Amino acid sequence: MPSYTPSLLRIAQVAIILTTFTPAILGISVGDVFIVKTGTTNGGCDGKNIDGWFDDTVTLANSASAGAAAVDQDSRKYLMTFFSIRPQDDATKAGGIYRVTVYLKAQRAYHSMLLDQINRVKDVLDLKGLPPKGKPRLYCNSKWLQEQKWTDIAFDDVTGLPRTDQKKVEDVFPKDTNGLVPFWSDDLRQYLKADPGDYCSDRDNLAATQDQTGPSTVTLCIDNFASTQGETLANVPSVTKEKVSVSSLQVHSLTLFHEMFHLVLGTAGTPDHSYNLNSIVRFGTAKATENPESYTFYALAYYLGQTTQFTFANSKSAKKPPPTTPKRSPSEIDLGLLARFQMDTRDVPRGVWVA
Template identity: 30%
Template sequence: MRMIPSFLLFGLFAVPALTADPALTTLFVVKDQTDDQGGCMSKIDTLQTWLTESRTLVASGLKAISDAQDSSATTYNVAKRYLAAHFQADPSNADALAAVQGSLTQVSDFLSGKTTLSSTPRLYCSDTWLIKLARDDVAWDSDGDVVMQEDDGKVSAPIAIEDVDLYQSELWRKQKNGKVVATKNVPYWSADLKEYIFDVNYNGKTYCTSSAKNLGATQDQTIPSTITLCPSAFTRSAAVATLGAKTPTAGMAIGDILPRGATLYHELFHLVLGTAETPDLTYSWVEQQNYLKKATTIPKGDDENYGQLVRRNPESYVFFSVGYWYFQQTTWSLDDTSKRWAFQSGAGELVKI
């Protein structure tokens, strides 16, 4: 999930190939000695598992593309169906296939250390690393000091956050009649980063505490970018504890086999590709399929059609990668490895390859 819109972009830089996948604390700056202020001390082992699962899932997604391009592969037809069902992408739709493959490759390259972001991202295990402030609170600078401004009489006085030129676009908007009105955003201060981010008020709560459905958020307003995993992501009963911990059955919905670690996998697409490039179209398989039925329709206010938006949607990659990972396994093949469990229709079915 995106916490807020992005107005800063970051780049990917190639680095020499590594012989081993980088550690969690190489990919991210993590507070591993405390649980306070977004710390992850009690969650480190879980995060290590989720990181491994993310690497496994992105590899499965890329394997599906590879299989769909190899007509001699025994999994060729199923892989093509997966790509068509999830993205309306197959070898005959070069642009769609390139978009899907490109997104997966960029995430894979980040996880392998082949590429890095312009500044090492932060990973937090709650949103307590942010302090909610009022618009008219005194502004702080990048050193955490009060920002002073001279008036016409050359008298220096503190300036309010809402009056700082840099933050005008986040806190004010001009209506068609020319009137300037306040946006719904409020400032949040990060003592770690010495920067503000701007987001809605959440009715006096915070992103993580406002709803148990809020599992994670990525933002790239600051440098570095951040991923915040909410406490509910680690305890969510609707998700499977680990990848593959649930035995597939006929008719089982794809949503019922998603692991808790899929939250991190989802957020990695926002992080690596940028929040502006990965709008959250939907978290529902059924809604995704409805959008694909009108794939060439351009929604009002957008400049891309629904098919393109699905291919930008991080949760679509979660469905795709988890489903194809299950298809690759022979654990549940009932002693017949020519039959595998597939979820290309959104529900479990035993298919012959």
């Protein structure tokens, strides 16, 4: 493996920065990936900055993919911080003692899975793949859904009008016994189940992805986005000192990036374990690789590490380390370190990280 020189690292940094322009270069727009609701009512996105958010989503996916594939020590620290993955080698090669170490085999498997999941999202954004249920819908509030009661007259899935045979919702759509209620989508001519009430009317809700219907949908609750945050990566506050947490550098476009993991990987396999950075950096690997916000913090941190004078490998800005060559021979392994780990990475105890 060749050593990493400052000039090579600068070239890599320029490559990351150039990914900002990937959507424009490839001619890919948000309308290529989503069927976007038009207008200003019933979930319409006219007048919203969805193009800027989409471009950032592509940029962050490229950054995350590059970071997960990188083998320099600083890049590997990001994986340890946000996913508890400590790859001592790349995801496909190992030599000497690594090959017979069960722990490292598990780590390489997690590393490969992580890179695969990021690249699945990236492929959808690059038009190299589709989500499981085809081209999804994008809405900019939850007014595209009409709440009903199970005993209401159902809508006809062909005409969109109330059924003339007077059949009730519970007659045409499986009734839920856990408190969920039916919602009708005139756009999709389908029903779905959800908690009662207008989802975006709760100010704590920023977005939702559901894959009950075909196609799946992403709903952005734009009116709930924090007014103190910028719109896009171009509006991230300047970082001029150390110990600035990545959690203080949030922008609106991160919400769409987060939802892409629900959309592409499926909602069942991507539970929102936490949105809080202090909790996320304590997760074990299995939990972290399910959690979409782990990918979101990771992608933003790695992007900032490539486009500012600081590294965010420990979730806060710090001076960048000098370039080093990853250790690859058994003689360079800290065997005591390996002995302290179990096969499945444990959650980090409280007090280790501060966001």
